[in-house]
Amino acid sequence: QALYYTARLRLPRDFTRAQIKQRINEVLDEVEIRYRRKHLVRNLSGGERKRVSIALELLANPSVFFLDEPTSGLDPGLERKMMLLLRKLTDKGHTIVLVTHATSNIFLCDFVCFLAPGGHLAFYGTPSQAQAYFGTNDFAEIYNRLETATNNKHAPEKIAENFKRSPYYQRYVQEPLNRELAEDHHEATLDTQPETPLRGYAARHPADRNVLETNLLISRPKRGRPWKQFSLLSRRYLRLLLHDGGNFLLLLLQAPIIGLILFYLAGSGTFDSTSITYCPLRANPLDTSGPVVSIDCKRVVDLLNSPVASLYVQKEGLTKQQALENAIAPDSGANAQTLLFIMAFAGVLFGCLNGIRAIVRENAIYRRERLVNLGIIPYMFSKILVLGILCFLQSAVLIYLVNLKTPLRGGIFLPILAEIYITLVLTTLAGLMLGLAISALAPNADRAMSFVPIVLIPQVIFSGIIFKLESPILQVLGALFPVRWAMAGLGSSVGLHGDKLGVDDFAYQGTHYTSLNPATAVPGATMHLLIVWGALVLTIAVLMVAIGLFLKRKDVRA
Structure with a gap:
C-alpha cells in the first residue's frame, strides 16, 4: 500500500x-x-x-x-x-x-x-x-x-x-x-x-x-491535480489510522470514557430551569424571613407582572428588571457551568490529541514527497477531513451521554441540542487545528507531546471560569483561547447568568429569565451566540493558515 x-x-x-x-x-x-x-x-x-x-x-x-x-x-x-x-x-x-x-x-x-x-x-x-x-x-x-x-x-x-x-x-x-x-x-x-x-x-x-x-x-511527473491528491491522501491517511489499531482505538475511546464519567457524576436535573436559575420565593414577598414556598423563577416573573409587584419594587427601591435579577440566587447554575466547562475543555483536548502526532510522525515522508509533487493544501486538508470526522463523532458521543443523564434544556434560536453540538464541534475543530499546528511545527513526536500542557493549561486559566477576566488585557488574552468562546456559547445556550457565577459580563448572554419579556432578550443573545461561533471559525481559519506556513518551513532549501 x-x-x-x-x-x-x-x-x-x-x-x-x-x-x-x-x-x-x-x-x-x-x-x-x-x-x-x-x-x-x-x-x-x-x-x-x-x-x-x-x-x-x-x-x-x-x-x-x-x-x-x-x-x-x-x-x-x-x-x-x-x-x-x-x-x-x-x-x-x-x-x-x-x-x-x-x-x-x-x-x-x-x-x-x-x-x-x-x-x-x-x-x-x-x-x-x-x-x-x-x-x-x-x-x-x-x-x-x-x-x-x-x-x-x-x-x-x-x-x-x-x-x-x-x-x-x-x-x-x-x-x-x-x-x-x-x-x-x-x-x-x-x-x-x-x-x-x-x-x-x-x-x-x-x-x-x-x-x-x-x-x-x-x-518528471507533473504536479497532480489538488483534488486528486486530496482524495488519495485522505484514503491513505484513513488506512494508516486503521492499521495503527492501538492508537486509533485510544482516539475513539476518548469521548465515551469522558462521557461515561460525566454520566456517572452529573446530577439528573443539572440543566432544569430551577437549577440554572434558582429563585427562592416566600409566601409573603415583603417578608424576607418567611419560609420559601417556591424556587421557580417563573413565579417571580408572574409576581412582578402583577399589581402586587409595585409594593415590592417600591419597598426595595428597584425597577422590576432589577428585582428579577436580585431574585435569582447567587451560584445559580454552578453545577451546569462546571459540567459545560468540562465538556468545552474536553472538546479542545480531543481535537488537540487527535492532531498532535498526525504530521510530525510523517516528517520524513512529507519531505520526500514534497521534493516530487506533493501539494501543501491537499496534504493539510487530508488530515483535517479524516480527523475532522473523528471530531464530529466525538462531540456527538459526548453530548449524547451527557444528555442521556441530564437532558439539555434551553436554546436561543435553535433547538438546544443543535446549538450545543455546533458550539462543541467548532471547539473540537479549533483544538484539532491547534494540535495540527503543533505537529507541523515540532521537529519530532516527543517535542510535540511536550507542547500539550503548554497549550492546554492556559485554556483553563483564560476560560473565564476559574479566574474572572476583568481587565482589558485579560479579555484580549482570553479571546485567543477556544475554551473561552466555547463557554460563552454553551453557557448562553442553556441560560447561565454570569453575574450570579462570578464571571465577567461578556461570558454568558442567554434568554433564560434575563428579562421579564423573553422576546426582548432574543436578538442580543442571538447576536452573542453568532459572535461566539464566528470567533471559533476565525480561530480555525487562522490556525489553518499557520499549519500551512509551518508545513512550508519543512521544505528542503537548496
Missing part, C-alpha cells in the same frame, strides 16, 4: 491501475523484497526498510539517486547486500551518489570523492587510484590523514591545491568541464531551444535516446 499510494502521487495521471501494479512489482524485484510485500513497514528490519525507501524512489525511475549513509546501522552482511543492490541498480543505468563512512565495500563504487574539512575537494577518482594517491591501502588511514588537517586552518586549502596539481584532477574534473563547456557552446550556435541535461546528453549519445525518453516520461 505504501508503494501504491506513492505511485499514484508520482506517476503520470494516465497510468492505469494495472500499469501501477506492474511498476510496483518491478521495483520490488529490483530491490529484492517482493516476498515482504504484505508486511507492515514498521515490522520490517532496518535493512528491509532501507530497501523500501529505495523502492519508493525507483517508482518514478529516476536517473540519479542521492543517498545519505544508506548502510548505517547495518551489520557487515547486510551492508554488503545493500552495496551489491546499489551496484546492481547502477548497472541498470541509474547514477547513484552516496555519502558513507563504511569503506569495506568501497570497491563496488566506480568513483570515490574525499572531502577535507570545510568541503575542500581532497580527491576524486577510482578507489584503487585513491589508494595510490594517498599512498595507503587502508581507507581508514585516509580519513585519519584528512582529520588531522583540522589542526591547521590552512591545511584543507593546501590539500585541495595539491589535488588540483595531480593528473587525477585534470582527468576527472578539468577535462570533463572543458569538454562540456565546448559542447554546450557548439550546440548553442546550432539550436536555440533551451538546453536541459537530458536533452544535451541525448544529443551526444543518440543510441540512448529511447531510454532517455522513457525516463523523461516517468521521472
